Amino acid sequence: MLDRHHLMILRAVDQQGSLTAAADTLCLTQSALSHSVRKLEQQLGTPVWQKEGRRLRLTQAGRYLLRLAERLLPQFEHAEAVMQQFASGERGTLRIGMECHPCYQWLLKIVNPYLQQWPDVDVDVRQKFQFGGMGALYGHEIDLLVTPDPLHRSGLVFEPVFDYEQVLVVGPEHPLYGQPQVEPKQLLNDTLITYPVEPERLDIFNSFLTSAGCAPRRHKQIETTDIMLQMVAAGRGVAALPRWLVSEYQQRLPLHPLQLGKSGVAKQIFLGLRKEDVETDYLNAFVELARQYNQPPA
Structure with a gap:
């Protein structure tokens, strides 16, 4: 029918x-x-x-x-x-979904050696999904999901691949430049620059500002890390990013990272995949290679 x-x-x-x-x-x-x-x-x-x-x-x-x-x-x-790939002698295609904007540069460090180790596997990276990352996994739109916020559901497995610290980054003209940490109330007059993600999914809000009843004067969204950090360096706002990523940009921009509060905000990056695929060798190889980059080089 x-x-x-x-x-x-x-x-x-x-x-x-x-x-x-x-x-x-x-x-x-x-x-x-x-x-x-x-x-x-x-x-x-x-x-x-x-x-x-x-x-x-x-x-x-x-x-x-x-x-x-x-x-x-x-x-x-x-x-x-x-x-079709099996019929033509190819191994398959690894489709990677990204729910972590700053992790794109970390991913690039893994893709190059992976392509050399698995020459018969194609790699495709996707950042936008019709149903979101979880729906894309369930719907077979992607095979691996890179995310800092896994939602554990039936049929999915999330493997932690590296730990990192979320920090606030400021430019040289900011009053907090050179300070070791920042408290929520110190951002009340700032412009906070973030990726285009809902505030409730941003660590700077849900792990730092919201619980303290604070909000920045203005919230501005920018898609690219380069533009975001150039804006910060020029004194146009502040941003919250992984410490390892800020360290990379400090080599060419005057930036300073501050710990978020007295305890800091610790995070992990996970690779999510379907349980039915956990025995697929070229998927497992990518997960293992990702663990080798568990401390992204500065």
Whole structure:
């Protein structure tokens, strides 16, 4: 009754916005696509979408099938790609998802030796997912997830690969430059620069500021580490980053790291993978290689 073809149609219409564009994407005629959907609706006994002028609006049944398509189709596509790689003598593809913005530079140190050790494995790095990192793992969009905040769920395994300290970094004109640590109330008049992540997922908020009832005067989001730290060095704000990353940039920028509070904020980076993949040799090899870089070089 319901097969992969129907799910592909629903996803294509949702992505392309019209039957005509979806038909072109799927290499079908619009009449063939419409006929296929009408037949499905007859079999299901319920419509999957309704027309509103020139637009299509998914019904409750259609939204359910679209969510099913978004979960299942990536798994089909991944399985087909793996089979093609096996057929051509390749080992596979390692798709790495990043939920840790500053860890990208750490990851680069691992990818180069990994590619040399596993020449028949492709590596792909992804930073944006339709369902978030956990959903991407469950949905087979990625094979490994790099994250400082693992959510332990059934079917997933998270391996710790290195410890680090989250610190506040300031520029030479900041009043705290040269001081050993900072307290939450000392940031009330500052502009805090962070990556574009929800505040509740940022350590500077959930492990330092929020519990003290404090907030910076302004919160500014910047995507790239280079621009962020150039802004800090120029006195345009402060940022919270791993100490090891700040040490790397201190070689070319006037930056100073401060411990967050009396105890500091200790963190770990984890690699998450599906339990069904824990015996895959080239995945395990990446995890072991990552542990060799458990103290990223300054």
